Amino acid sequence: MTIAHMVIGAGGAIGQALTAALASRFPEDTIYAVARYASVTPETAQNVRAIAMDTGDDKAVGAWLQELKSQGVQFQRVVCTVGVLHGDVDGVNLQPEKKLEDLSADKLMAYFAVNTIIPTLWVKNLVGCMADEHSSITCLSARVGSISDNQLGGWYGYRASKAALNMMLKTAAVEYARRNKGTALVSYHPGTVDSGLSQPFQANVPKGKLFTPQFTAEQLMAFLDNVTPAHSPYFTDWQHKPIDW
Numbered sequence: 001m002t003i004a005h006m007v008i009g010a011g012g013a014i015g016q017a018l019t020a021a022l023a024s025r026f027p028e029d030t031i032y033a034v035a036r037y038a039s040v041t042p043e044t045a046q047n048v049r050a051i052a053m054d055t056g057d058d059k060a061v062g063a064w065l066q067e068l069k070s071q072g073v074q075f076q077r078v079v080c081t082v083g084v085l086h087g088d089v090d091g092v093n094l095q096p097e098k099k100l101e102d103l104s105a106d107k108l109m110a111y112f113a114v115n116t117i118i119p120t121l122w123v124k125n126l127v128g129c130m131a132d133e134h135s136s137i138t139c140l141s142a143r144v145g146s147i148s149d150n151q152l153g154g155w156y157g158y159r160a161s162k163a164a165l166n167m168m169l170k171t172a173a174v175e176y177a178r179r180n181k182g183t184a185l186v187s188y189h190p191g192t193v194d195s196g197l198s199q200p201f202q203a204n205v206p207k208g209k210l211f212t213p214q215f216t217a218e219q220l221m222a223f224l225d226n227v228t229p230a231h232s233p234y235f236t237d238w239q240h241k242p243i244d245w
């Protein structure tokens with residue numbers, strides 16, 4: 001049996017920082033850095049293995065994970081950073097909606113495809129591939145995905161797709177408790193992090209509250225040190241404070 005760790009969406013700002021943090025924290029283990037484009041996942045450390053694949057290809061993901069399993073690889077820490085707030089998804093231009101008239105079926109489907117369905121398919125394919133003890137699967141969610149915390153409105157597609165991701169994790173946690181007992185599931189809000197995703201929305205961020213991806217990676221790594229399947233699933237923020245679902 002070989003312990004490994006993985007970042008899915010390793011080409012993004014948080015994904016790159018997490019890959020580096022895992023590589024230095026676990027120098028003896030392999031860190032699989034999975035991204036859609038090989039060029040954005042440089043093998044930044046000796047123990048990082050860059051994997052270029054379509055992270056939304058359910059069959060390819062499943063086959064690859066089963067191949068690793070047959071080689072005796074078990075994952076300890078898996079973090080899926082995949083998410084979109086604005087920009088182009090397969091020809092559909094996304095901008096967070098301000099009012100109901102901004103909604104459209106193709107935009108909503110694009111939000112759900114990336115923010116809900118891709119992370120969920122990884123959670124599906126990882127069952128049976130996780131280490132028996134002290135393992136975790138974390139999905140980068142967002143506080144705006146909290147149904148009970150929604151005071152401001154707007155951002156329909158992003159909010160709803162993160163809320164749906166949270167529901168997927170909550171549901172999968174019931175099954176993981178039976179099938180991969182040592183694995184905790186985590187829905188994580190990183191705060192506002194300096195990245196392409198947040199860039200157009202950084203103007204109103206209070207001073208000192210725009211975090212670097214490196215700080216984000218450190219906060220998440222510290223949180224994961226203390227997770228336990230007994231309290232799974234978690235919905236938590238960067239200060240390690242629980243968020244109401």
Ligand SMILES: NC(=O)c1ccc[n+]([C@@H]2O[C@H](COP(=O)([O-])OP(=O)(O)OC[C@H]3O[C@@H](n4cnc5c(N)ncnc54)[C@H](OP(=O)(O)O)[C@@H]3O)[C@@H](O)[C@H]2O)c1
Nearest residue numbers: 009010011012013014035036082083140192193195197198
């Ligand atoms: N930045 C913030 O302030 C903030 C706040 C709350 C939550 N988050 C969440 O944190 C996560 C990481 O965000 P980030 O700030 O690091 O943003 P980022 O640099 O834009 O990274 C986004 C990631 O999502 C993947 N992705 C984007 N569009 C995709 C598509 N169409 N199909 C498949 N994968 C796609 C990319 O994967 P590849 O590596 O394969 O290219 C990339 O790794 C997201 O889930 C985001 O919702 C961020």
